[in-house]
Amino acid sequence: MGKPKKPRTPLDQLPIEARLKIKKYSSDACNAAIHGQHIPVALGYELTRLSVIRGIRHHHGFAQELRGVTPEFTRALNARDIMSGIIPTISKPDETPYCIWHPDVPDEGALRALVQRYPQMLYHAARACAVAGYIDLYKELDPLPEVHVAEEASYASVERSNKGSQEIYQRTTSQQVKFAIMNDYTRTVDINDPRVAFLNGDTAVFSSLGGGREHVDPKEISYFYREPGDRHYTSNYFNITEDWGIDDHNHEAPDAPESYFPLLYGPLPIDLPPVNKDKLIVMAAYLGDIDRYARLHRPQMVRGEFFCIIRGIYHNSFWAKWWSTQITQDATTRFSEFETKQIQRAINARRIMSDDITWVTAGTPKDLLPMNIWFPGRACAETYERLARIRPGMLRQCLHACIVADYPEMWDKVLLLSSARPANSQTAPAESETQELKLQQLSRVVGPAMWMEAKASHNDHYRRDIAAAVPDKLESVEREFSYVSRSLFLMTSKEWYFPRSDRTHRWVDRNDPVHVALRDQGEHDGVSVRIPSLDFAIFARDAVGVDHDIWRNEKDGRLELDEVYDLLEEAEASHRSVAQS
Template sequence: MLDRLELRTDQEKAIRGDGVSRLLEDRDSRAALIRGIRLHYHSAMSEPVRRLSSSMPQVARARNARRIMSNDIPERMTAEEQPYCIWHPDMATEDTYRSLASKFSGIRYQVGRACAAAGYHVLYQELDLLPEVSIAEEARESETDGGKLIYDEIMSFKSRYAIMDDCKRTIELRGYECPAYLNGNTEVRWRLAARQGITRWSNDDLLPCIEEDMHLGLEDQEVDQRHGTLTDDEAKLLYSPLPRDLPTVKKTLLTQMAAHDGNIERYAQLANSERTLTQLDQDCVIRGVLHHTMYARWWADQIKNDTIYARSAPYVWDIQRAIMARRIMLNDASVFEDGWPPGVPMPYIIWWPLQPQSDMLSLLAIKVPEMKRQCAAAAIVCDYENVYKNLDPEPSWHLWKVASLFATNPFYREDQEWRGRENGVDVKDDSFMESYILQ
């Protein structure tokens, strides 16, 4: 078994095109190999990679993508071996893409997307494709003369189609969506510059990932600054109704603001793909859930029905925890009338941004004894002295800290200190901070 340093060295060699990762069972090592193959023609054509491609379709797709981008059309490709992205990190010539589409008819939409990225308007017209929204967004964001012509041509149609799915890396020629709208879901070419370095302690497998390489690189890399900054017209979308066709793919801030504000309609429109939520995205969702009841209710339905919104959250249990906290703060005892729901995490803070009634805390402590400490903390903040005394909580650094920072009544801090002396616990010393595992 390779240690971490050996794995990282292996991954670096693979990305540089200097070898094949030894531990291909490792997710990151496979991704590093894919990255190296897509970057380096000599790696793609090496004998070890050629052998691997016969048994690993993912490697075959990367190898074929590199060959195409190097103007070397493969002699044969099964459907499973046809790559999704054939326009990054490099683009082939227009003649190469033309020959590719002629030889492999099943890859015509990928060629159309490549035309949008490269600005090959003449070839795009020859392909005679349905007006597809991902191709339109790719064309607009390419900032090429040919790309503008492709974009204008697609937008001139009364209805458009969603055929390419970047999160699933699929081309849907039968069950496509129509009418479809430009919604910023396309992983356009400039977005692919963002990389997570192999030097990180851990890397995330983020969707969409049209290159199948986990966005890995030798080091962290951000997109160009101009692509991360909203223009004045784009910023106006923060305080204007959203058009059906978004004029930008830079919708991260728009989506985060919709989540933060608990705006169901805007969030549902902006986040309607399986794009993985970042930690900041999810923090905004949690904030929205804690402050807005209807948004919390909507999210509860998404989680229950396992929708694309729920699947986009890598730590969905944190959202569940916020939903339960909101229900408790609204004095909704039905949530635990038969005990705590199995598999649902317990919240710790149940007193902000709303304060539950005293009877609610007493009932919660009876029905769910595991929540006694949370109830005591809420009683301290809400100044429910009788509830606190009835709970008779053990001395705790957690409760002492809550009393010190948030209680207006000094009784609770003094009581925790007294209980600490009686039980030989220094509640002021955080080394006595007993581990608290959120259920």
């Protein structure tokens, strides 16, 4: 007989340390934790632990047995105690909570006692004063003018008409020099080395913490683009409550009290007003505005930013040069390996279009060689020839570029670079032989995109050569057009250079005109990004007027092109009627 099996210990009776290794997702268990009812049995998933942290922060007395188990749990328990007026014993630096003002702000007595016991938490208390408007306590604490405290006070004074917060804001911003002592991205406070700073929209203000995202099975989460639009928490740039906003349902935080719109076409003030600067970051990247981007960008990318960086590199050589000094060879906390290589490839494309191929060698990694080397700029004919000589594997791209730029002589020359004719041949080839060698080479690289470009060209030289090179395959090349939507090149270069205006892309939103339309296939080496309607909205918004009654009747604050003109015609008719009477 075999040795009897030792009875298994029920999971809920295992030590907490053992349960931290058990990965099992349960929607009911996460909900119970969020509502402060039960600690899940399996705590191996970060998502489950985040649910517990959210429950701790919102329900005093919950999960006390987790104190000391991990620094994250202990910080959450200490934060909850402080918000409930209890000053905890903080024995280690990594047990000091960062946010002690959400979901509840401690009373003044608790904050005063906190600073007396832990002087290093002076700016935590000052931040709580800014949220609640404790102006007298703020004066008593007498902190340096700190930009996160000021931004917190700015939002509270506008959103909740808090006079105490308004006074804190004015006291801070009236100082000639302000400092960054807190850091909402890293959840750190550096009292010993304050950095001179200005208000730059880098604060996770109290109202922004009111949003939440429904938890989902960790196996369903996509990490590919790490976009905030994905279903989960990994892409947020702020996590001062350390729960990534996990909740049992989705709900949005309120919008920033002021519109970012005027800052799109005006100079940035020294201190940013209470706006969400994400769209300003996106536009700076889209246009390749180095000064704006260097000031505004966050440690992690916002939605659409990566695509706009690529687009900006293709369209702005200065932006490309700057990025060549910023990007490293390795993946970073800001960019994945895929994103890093995509940026490097875009830089190389811009360099080719600027007639610089000094960086290209026979050993340049293939995944750093771009596909699109002719839009939005066309290189000199000689550049494409030299490139094809150095890297014969780029023959297809060089030929495509010759069609776009209409370099028929270089088209012929490039095709003969790698012909099968022996290099030591002493006699010049006959014209018929030259044509044959050229067509043989062309037959190896022709594809749907090149054929489509050739047919769109006003010069039929390329179309005739392709037809002669693959006379029996033209039908199959045509049939492959059904797969062009899956390939890199969806349109001819003519459509890229001269895009048609589309009335469906003409609308105006009162407060949020920047809408980034993304595709993972397109003209910028596999990336396509559009910001439809913006150029129309820039003018039409003011033509309608931001205070017009029409905005109150529009649920989403959007007017289509026809609605804008109908509205303006009605206004003009009304003015004429008044003038005639």
